Amino acid sequence: MSIPPRINLTTEQIERVVKVFYAAIRRHEVLGPIFARHVTDWPEHEDKIARFWRNAILYERNYDGNPMRVHMQAGDVEAQHFAPWLALFDETLRRTLPEDLAAAWSALAHRIGAGLRMGVEDLRERRPGPPVLR
Template identity: 45%
Template sequence: MQDIAQLIGKEQVAKVVSQFYQAIRQHETLKEPFLIVADWPHHEEILTHFWWVTLGGERYLDYTYQVAPKHMQAGFTPALLVDWLALFEQTISQCLPADLATPWLERAHRIGKSLVLLHQFHADNQVAIDS
């Protein structure tokens, strides 16, 4: 994967993250799952680092990401992902030119697909347990 982190820049990644999570807190369907966030500045710092590394930047925090467990704990559903991706695309398109927004959105969609598969796996296993 092309390292687009350097092209976007850490400051711009932080700006996208900040604007996005400000919008999340106002969003009709997305704000509720995020009520579990107690420390928004810390949350945004961690997510800025997550995206920086995901986009090819070097780690600068010693943090172990637990993407799937955190999303399941927050009540992730495929329907929420649709809203999340739409809002993320809107935010990122306001902050970045298309040549930088597109590869970032592609990564977000890949992560989303993984979360949907995990959600389906857990749902299928729950049905098997309940049967």
């Protein structure tokens, strides 16, 4: 028995969004140089990210990465980078998908992005003293 998809997207739609998004990332004045320092094979990266999203949305089990660790180990990814990343992703979703599918995927991306941002923020912006509970 298979689990129904979280969002009613096709594999082709996911791959198209990833491809369009990373074309925009490469042109972005702030995010482009950061990605360029870490991504040496764009088709391979896009395939890996498409697998991530197919796992998150379609429940395929073909992604085994650790996005939190990758973003934290990059060294130059900062909390303030997530807002422009999400804005660009939202723009890509709106241009590429029907409105209802774009909105559903955007909500998921914002939840995942908030978790990644908090992890990066906690690592990079540690202050002396007790932790601040939010």
